[in-house]
Amino acid sequence: MRIGILGGTFNPIHYGHLRSAEEVRKALMLDEIRFVPSALPPHKPQDDVASAADRLDMVRIALEGYPPYVCDPVEIERGGSSYTLDTLNELTSKKLDNDHMFFIIGADAFLELGTWYKPKDVLHAVNFAVTLRGNQKTSEYFQALLRVIQEIEPRYCMVEPMKEAELIDQKRVIKFIPITEVDISATRIRQCIKDSSSIEHLLPREVELFIIRRRLYGHSGNLS
Ligand code: ATP
Numbered sequence: 174m175r176i177g178i179l180g181g182t183f184n185p186i187h188y189g190h191l192r193s194a195e196e197v198r199k200a201l202m203l204d205e206i207r208f209v210p211s212a213l214p215p216h217k218p219q220d221d222v223a224s225a226a227d228r229l230d231m232v233r234i235a236l237e238g239y240p241p242y243v244c245d246p247v248e249i250e251r252g253g254s255s256y257t258l259d260t261l262n263e264l265t266s267k268k269l270d271n272d273h274m275f276f277i278i279g280a281d282a283f284l285e286l287g288t289w290y291k292p293k294d295v296l297h298a299v300n301f302a303v304t305l306r307g308n309q310k311t312s313e314y315f316q317a318l319l320r321v322i323q324e325i326e327p328r329y330c331m332v333e334p335m336k337e338a339e340l341i342d343q344k345r346v347i348k349f350i351p352i353t354e355v356d357i358s359a360t361r362i363r364q365c366i367k368d369s370s371s372i373e374h375l376l377p378r379e380v381e382l383f384i385i386r387r388r389l390y391g392h393s394g395n396l397s
Pocket of ligand 1: 180181182183184188189190193277278279280281282304306355356357358359360361
């Protein structure tokens with residue numbers, strides 16, 4: 174099994190997440206993508222974050238009826254701070270094969286890797302699929318990504334420029350995957366709700382109905 178792991182706050186999940194997951198799935202011929210909502214996002218302000226249970230429900234609703242996508246509550250069930258390394262160790266202890274496992278992450282988030290808990294161990298634990306969109310597809314941006322990698326683990330070297338880096342003597346790879354720019358973020362959706370403007374077509378309709386029903390992010394509860 175070739176598996177992708179897509180972590181995130183999913184506050185809420187939206188078409189940007191779903192479309193990028195699909196493009197990575199195709200590019201890497203993955204059998205499955207596990208969406209892993211974080212328990213307490215360590216780098217985000219805590220207000221305006223829907224409860225773990227609501228975020229989990231929204232992910233489940235969004236993935237329903239599409240077998241390659243699975244919702245994995247591993248971080249939420251563990252609770253507390255969500256360290257990626259703990260999650261990866263837990264997933265591999267469940268006998269998932271980490272040689273065929275890719276941690277999917279946007280290039281902007283990957284640039285912050287040096288600030289994570291034990292980043293070198295993370296780079297050793299699993300393969301990465303780093304998505305590039307818009308101006309992230311330039312060689313300048315790519316050089317910045319490479320600097321981040323080599324500061325953490327100098328034994329990573331490029332196999333194919335702008336496509337793949339490989340850890341010398343080990344099986345780990347980092348794949349760089351250009352994806353279509355989908356200009357949607359959870360921040361934008363929450364802002365639309367605050368401004369009482371429509372969030373239609375930014376996320377699956379069933380998730381939108383859930384937000385309305387539960388009056389999340391200050392939604393009035395009225396159908397638009
Ligand atoms: P927020 O706006 O609250 O910061 P977000 O929309 O960026 O949230 P996250 O849950 O923080 O969503 O993101 C999880 C992962 O999905 C990250 O790796 C992020 O880079 C990626 N991602 C988020 N939005 C998009 C998008 N529109 N296209 C591609 N990838 C995305």
